[in-house]
Amino acid sequence: MQAGETLVLDTSQSLLQDGPNPYQAQVLLAVPMRVGERLVGLLIADPRSATHRYTAEELSLAEAAAKLGALLIERDRLLREREEARANELALREATRQMDTFLGMASHELKTPLTTIKLNLQLTQRRMEKVLREDSGTVEQRNKKALLVLDQLAHTDHQVDRLDRLVNDLLDVSRIQADRLELRLEPVDLAAIVCEVVEEQRQAAPARTITLHLPVNQRVPAFVDPDRIGQVVTNYLTNALKYSAEELPIEVGLGVEGNLARIWVRDEGPGIPAAEQEHLWERFHRVPGIEVQTGSGIGLGLGLHISRTIIERHHGQVGVQSAPGVGSTFWCTLPLAP
Ligand code: ADP
Secondary structure, three states, rough: OOOOEEEEOOOHHHHOOOOOOOOOOOEEEEEEEEEEEEEEEEEOOOOOOOOOOOHHHHHHHHHHHHHHHHHHHHHHHHHHHHHHHHHHHHHHHHHHHHHHEEEEHHHHHHHHHHHHHHHHHHHHHHHHHHHHHOOOHHHHHHHHHHHHHHHHHHHHHHHHHHHHHHHHHHHHHHHOOOOOOOOEEEEEEOOOOOOOHHHHHHHHHHOOEEEEEOOOOOOOOOEEOOHHHHHHHHHHHHHHHHOOOOOOOOEEEEEEEEEEEEEEEEOOOOOOHHHHOOOOOOOOOOOOOOOOOOOOOOOOHHHHHHHHHHHHHHHOOOEEEEEEEOOOEEEEEOOOOO
8 A cells, every 4th residue: 555556355254354334335445546656445345256357447547536536535625724824824923922911011100100100200309308498487398298299109109009909910920820829728718818819909099989798697618719809809800990080989798608708809891892801811911992981991901811810729619791882791600617
């Protein structure tokens, strides 16, 4: 066969007698199908008669059919390869486009707080020098100026926090990619974690209405990494704050369903079209047309990806219920500790 020879095999011969013969063939014609030196298939014919003698015409017909078949197989293979190459090229182009968009966004996002920090520091420095150099004015007046400097420092601190969050998100994503996201599991009360996150955001955004629903007089025990779960709730809640208008309320809830705990964050913001909902959790994905309404920063499209990874690593699930113009409820479930 490797040499490309056509074989007529009599299955009753002792050499072939013990071999597999699923179709009970008697005299087999086996024609190798070759493309160049490569064997790509085998054309087998069985005349269903032990006494059949193949004529020269039959043999050349079978060989011609085998040649044609081989060419068709080869053509299919080449077409498939070309399709694969095309798909790879498209995927590569898409990955490069995403990377370009990401680099543009990341540098903008990191640059904006940096510029503000730099300006604030220069301003603070000048004001501080002025306060220190001035002999005139009452103590009260000088204190007032010093308070202004402190305000400026608080603002700078806020910008540093924002930078810190962005860099942490980038670090988390690279840890996820390298499968090195570590969890420090411990027994906790989920109610305490949710409460703490809500309290933090109420302080950060005092103008907003954030209502909290907790099970009455009940601890919600789980064996989780409290910082990481806090990170997920913070991400859901800051998104709700960020993407809905300032006057719209937000609700946060924790409940128990069988042996699962469910945490949810509901807003009355823009809502997300159904076709976008499954993509929300992908790295760098941001829904076209959804704009930041309040607060600072546009984000890099990483928070939900990180949140899903954290929850799945805890054997839980994430999801969203949302409709454009109505709002969104982002939720996650976690197994309760026994
Ligand atoms: P980002 O830092 O861009 O907010 P996320 O991964 O947290 O990244 O969210 C991904 C995208 O999902 C957001 O850019 C936004 O388009 C959409 N999104 C997330 N939360 C909400 C929400 N509560 N309402 C409407 N859209 C949302």
